[in-house]
Amino acid sequence: MIDRDELLHVARLARLALRDDELDATAAELSTILDHIATFDELDLGGVEPTAHVGDVDDSLRADEVHASLPRDIALAPAPAVRDDGFLVPSPQGE
């Protein structure tokens, strides 16, 4: 079970605003899903190693050479707000 307070905490961690009238239904849906997920507690997993990734990633280092990157104007073009040479965001402290 996940209650309103716990949901608000998780939403905070996820940087996701939730409205008051969304909380109960969302908490109920998540609880149903988490209850189903918890059926895997029936499995005995003693001594089983976790798998984070199925493949072998053994050649992930490239040569340390300088490459061209996206030109700044192209990287900034899709941004909602730009000032000078950077992405413009509201102040963390507020207006």
Place this chain on the structure above:
Amino acid sequence: MPEELQALSAADAAAAIAKGDLGRGELFEHYRARAASDELNAFTWVAESMPESVDGPLGGVPIAVKDLFCTEGIPSQAGSKILAGYCPPYTATAVANLEAAGAPILGKTNQDEFAMGSSNENSAYGPVQNPWDRSRVPGGSSGGSAAAVAAGLAPWALGTDTGGSIRQPAALCGIVGLKPTYGAVSRYGMIAFASSLDSAGPLTRNVTDAALFYRNLIGRDSADATSVSFPEPIALPTSERLDGITLAVPAALVDGDGIEAGVRDSFEAALETARGLGATVVSCEIPSAPYALSAYYVIAPAEASSNLARFDGVRYGLRVDATNLDAMYTETRHDGFGDEVKRRILIGTYALSSGYYDAYYGRAQRVRTVVASELSAIFQTADFIVTPTSPTVAFGLGERTADPLAMYLSDLFTIPMSLAGTPAISIPSGLSDGLPVGLQICGPAFSENRILGAAHALERAIGFDGSSAWSAL
């Protein structure tokens, strides 16, 4: 002649173009006109004219591309409002490989938002209709790609499969869908859902088309550290027999509750056909399969919650103006993401949060190990595992939207292979009450040539004809 053009498979069209019997522009315009008059909502963008294309083995046969792939200067919205109108500054490697092989982009196809869904109803751009019955879903998340190919609006399409998102819509739309070995296809430029599971692959009218498409899709990419060189070239399949081949059927899973009778009948008939081609059918067990679903619905949301952190209103996409930075983030994400995406971000964040990590994420990763080792053990004595692709035929639009858990259970047969990173194909096994049923053929890592061969033999013997789903010419 439109009827004659339409009847050509993609491989046949490529051959006709190579021989000079068919013009690239003529083929492109045939499909462009059909895609532009799409009534299924399969496309989110259609090219206005044929882009410049190069000579290559794909011969100018155009591709429909799932909107999850970045395509330079072309809207790439991943089914999400948060990316409305977004035109990326670069093209995904998978798409670039196909373009380099001579396939121009016909259009972008609708999908569940960020590939999260099994019905294509989680798209900010509206649901897609199944061409076999327009009151039903095409499956998902590559629902637009599957519907476009099944309705004859595109010769073939590129999709992605994280837990079944190529195979299940292929099954529900009566076409072929191949989910590759993890890493065989570069993920660079594919908008990330669950990085350890995401695989790009073809949705096609037949198995030969899938092989031709796939051989031009694969390859190691320095921009994706998890991509690998495929150990052998992909051959065009010619097998007509299954002599000496052992097919393993996970009996408890296939006999379980929730499998429709018509699906089971079609599956049994396909097994009989396989025996007639010389195959031996044996029974096997994947005891962890029911728990694989649980593990998947922890791992995929956990990875998604991290991957989707990038959508914050700063660099691209939607921004909701607010008086401070934190409110801008949280309000942008509230307004920009749909319900299912929010649900999975919350589940994933919860599963990774302090105090729950071991109970959920850690446990899910251990279940993943068990699933992979059970599949591997079966492949010691059997060539392939075969199952129905989906427990049901296409369900009605709106039928399952109120119950997320019931929707998740659609993925029962496809998820074990996703967790193990092993390849699987879905081919049509027939119809149940006029709706297509898919047969899933799964093999060990890098067994795509053998899978395509077996699928080809079965396809010929089954003789499925999907042309009745082509919308009127």
